[in-house]
Amino acid sequence: MMLSTTKLNGQPSIRRCVRAMAGLVLLLPLVADSSVLQVAAAEEPIRTRGADIVVQEINRLIRETWKDNEVEPSPVADDAEWIRRVYLDIVGHIPAVEDVEKFLADKDKAKRAQLIDRLLDDPGYTRNWTTIWTNLCIGQQTPRRVSRTGMQKFFREAFGKNRPWNEIVSDLVTAEGHYEENGAANFLLAQMQDQDDGIQMTAKTTRLFMGMQVQCTQCHDHPFNDWKQDQFWQFNSFFRQTAKVDHRRFDQKTGQMVDDFSEIVERDFSGPVYFEKRSGLMKVAYPSYFGVDINPDSTTDRRRELAKLMTVGDRPMIALAYINRLWAHFFGYGFTNPIDDIGSHIPVTHPELFDRLADEFVKSGYNCKQAIRWIANSEAYNLTSRTTKKNAQDNPAIGEAALFTHVYVKPMTAEQLYDSLIVATNAHKSGRSGWEQAEVQRHAWLQSFVQTFGTDEGDEATSFDGTIPQALMMMNGPLVQDAVSVKPGSYLHQLLTGKGTDNHKIQRLYLSALSRMPNKAEIAAAQRFLNSNQDPLTVYQDLFWALLNSNEFIINH
Known part of the structure; x- marks a missing residue:
C-alpha cells in the first residue's frame, strides 16, 4: 500500500493506520448456472439474456473449454463487484453512490441485463468509447497539426448514433478535408507526422482495424507468419494518393504567420510502388488486397477501394x-x-x-452495442475476479492461455481513474456543464497525468501500474487533495454536514469509493479512530484518502 507523511489541517496524518481498511475483501461464495446465475442459495437467481442464442453459444463454448482443461469457474460476482465492473467497462467510471444503492436494493432477477441496456443508452457510453477510440487513433498526446476536438466529434457522433463499425472504419480510411469539418481525417493526419510515403498509415491501419502487425515487413518477409514484403507494399500503394496540406494564417496580434489548419487531399498517383529487397534488388508492387488486384491507374480511388475490400467476405x-x-x-x-x-x-x-x-x-x-450486450450478458463476464483452487492455474499474466474461469483484474486507464475520482468525490465538479467545457478541463489535467502514466508512443495501454511517480501523483496530486477536501460542493463536505450517524457516514464513504458496504472489521476500525483523540474531520479525510489510494479503488475487478 502507499504511504504518506502529508499533514491535513496542520495535524499529523493517520493514513498509515487506516490503510488496512482499504484492502480487497473476500466476496461471498456464489454458484453459476446457465442463463440463470445463482447469487447465493438464499437469494433469488439473476437472469442474464440467456434466451439470446449468441449468449448461449458464448456460454456453451466457454464451458467446453473449462471441461477440456479440467477447471471450474469461480463463483458469480456479487452485485457490488459486478456493478462497479460494468460501469467501468461500459461508461468508463465507477457508479455514483445513489446508483449503487438503487441497484443493491433492486430485487428484479433481470436487473443486470436491464442495467447493461441503460448504460448503453447513457451519454457516458458515448463519451467513454469516444475516448477509447480517439486514443487508439491519434494517441493520448495530440500530434502536431492534428485536432483532438475533431477526432472526438467524429467518434461522438459515430457512437452516439450507433453507426455500423464497417462504416466508421470506411470513413476513417477514406477521409478527406479539413481536420475539424471532417474529424475522421485526423486518423490519417496523425500517421503523417513524417513524410514516410504512407508507411505509418499502412502499419496503423492494418494493426488497428485488421488485427495484423505488418510493420516489420516493409524491409523483409515476416519471420513468423505468412506476410511477405511485397504484400506490405501492395497495401502501402493504397495510400499513395494521400497527401497532407498545412495551412497558415496571418495573426494580427503578433504580426506573424501561425498554424491555421491541416487537411487531407488526394494527389495524382498511378502505377506501382517501388521497394528494395534486402539483396538490393528493386521490385514493384501494385495495389492488391490478399490477391484481389485493383486498377492502378489515376482514375481509381485507391483508399475507397481498400475500404470496400476490408469488408469483403463472411468474416472480414x-x-x-x-x-x-x-x-x-x-x-x-x-x-x-x-x-x-x-x-x-x-x-x-x-x-x-x-x-x-x-x-x-x-x-x-x-452493431457495436449489440456486441457489447452479448459479452456483458455472458456467464463468464458475470463471474467474480477471485480465483479458487480449481482454477488458480488460469493465469494468462504468466503466459498461460486465457480460459476465462474468472474475470481478470486490470488497472484503470488514466481517463477511468480521473472520471472515477470525479464521480466518487465531486472534485472539480463546478464548471462541468457542457461536453466541450468538461473535456477541456478533463484533458488539461490528463496532460500531466498521461505523461506520468503513459509511454512515449502514447500507446492505448495507459494505466496505473504502481510506479513511484504514479503513486506520488495519486497520494499528493492536486486532484486527490481536492477530493478529500471539505470545501463546499465536495462530497466529503456534503456528507459531514448532512444528517446521519458515524456508521452511516462510514458506509457512504465505502459506497462512494469502492461501490460496496464496509464489513464489520472495517466499521470497527473506523469507529476506533473516531473515538480516539484525533480530530474527527481529519479521521474522515484520512479514511477517504486511504480508500481512494487503495488497490481496490485503482483496479477494475
Missing part, C-alpha cells in the same frame, strides 16, 4: 479485429495475445467462439 478481418479488441476490453485478455496480431502464427484460445462472434457481428450489421 475488421470484424475479427474488433471482436478481439472488444473481448479484451471486457475480460483483460483477447482470444489472441497480443490482440492486434491475428494469424496462423498466433494461437487462438477459443477459435470456434472467436469465429462465431465475428460472424454474428457481421450479421448484426456491425
Whole structure:
C-alpha cells in the first residue's frame, strides 16, 4: 500500500493506520448456472439474456473449454463487484453512490441485463468509447497539426448514433478535408507526422482495424507468419494518393504567420510502388488486397477501394479485429495475445467462439452495442475476479492461455481513474456543464497525468501500474487533495454536514469509493479512530484518502 507523511489541517496524518481498511475483501461464495446465475442459495437467481442464442453459444463454448482443461469457474460476482465492473467497462467510471444503492436494493432477477441496456443508452457510453477510440487513433498526446476536438466529434457522433463499425472504419480510411469539418481525417493526419510515403498509415491501419502487425515487413518477409514484403507494399500503394496540406494564417496580434489548419487531399498517383529487397534488388508492387488486384491507374480511388475490400467476405478481418479488441476490453485478455496480431502464427484460445462472434457481428450489421450486450450478458463476464483452487492455474499474466474461469483484474486507464475520482468525490465538479467545457478541463489535467502514466508512443495501454511517480501523483496530486477536501460542493463536505450517524457516514464513504458496504472489521476500525483523540474531520479525510489510494479503488475487478 502507499504511504504518506502529508499533514491535513496542520495535524499529523493517520493514513498509515487506516490503510488496512482499504484492502480487497473476500466476496461471498456464489454458484453459476446457465442463463440463470445463482447469487447465493438464499437469494433469488439473476437472469442474464440467456434466451439470446449468441449468449448461449458464448456460454456453451466457454464451458467446453473449462471441461477440456479440467477447471471450474469461480463463483458469480456479487452485485457490488459486478456493478462497479460494468460501469467501468461500459461508461468508463465507477457508479455514483445513489446508483449503487438503487441497484443493491433492486430485487428484479433481470436487473443486470436491464442495467447493461441503460448504460448503453447513457451519454457516458458515448463519451467513454469516444475516448477509447480517439486514443487508439491519434494517441493520448495530440500530434502536431492534428485536432483532438475533431477526432472526438467524429467518434461522438459515430457512437452516439450507433453507426455500423464497417462504416466508421470506411470513413476513417477514406477521409478527406479539413481536420475539424471532417474529424475522421485526423486518423490519417496523425500517421503523417513524417513524410514516410504512407508507411505509418499502412502499419496503423492494418494493426488497428485488421488485427495484423505488418510493420516489420516493409524491409523483409515476416519471420513468423505468412506476410511477405511485397504484400506490405501492395497495401502501402493504397495510400499513395494521400497527401497532407498545412495551412497558415496571418495573426494580427503578433504580426506573424501561425498554424491555421491541416487537411487531407488526394494527389495524382498511378502505377506501382517501388521497394528494395534486402539483396538490393528493386521490385514493384501494385495495389492488391490478399490477391484481389485493383486498377492502378489515376482514375481509381485507391483508399475507397481498400475500404470496400476490408469488408469483403463472411468474416472480414475488421470484424475479427474488433471482436478481439472488444473481448479484451471486457475480460483483460483477447482470444489472441497480443490482440492486434491475428494469424496462423498466433494461437487462438477459443477459435470456434472467436469465429462465431465475428460472424454474428457481421450479421448484426456491425452493431457495436449489440456486441457489447452479448459479452456483458455472458456467464463468464458475470463471474467474480477471485480465483479458487480449481482454477488458480488460469493465469494468462504468466503466459498461460486465457480460459476465462474468472474475470481478470486490470488497472484503470488514466481517463477511468480521473472520471472515477470525479464521480466518487465531486472534485472539480463546478464548471462541468457542457461536453466541450468538461473535456477541456478533463484533458488539461490528463496532460500531466498521461505523461506520468503513459509511454512515449502514447500507446492505448495507459494505466496505473504502481510506479513511484504514479503513486506520488495519486497520494499528493492536486486532484486527490481536492477530493478529500471539505470545501463546499465536495462530497466529503456534503456528507459531514448532512444528517446521519458515524456508521452511516462510514458506509457512504465505502459506497462512494469502492461501490460496496464496509464489513464489520472495517466499521470497527473506523469507529476506533473516531473515538480516539484525533480530530474527527481529519479521521474522515484520512479514511477517504486511504480508500481512494487503495488497490481496490485503482483496479477494475
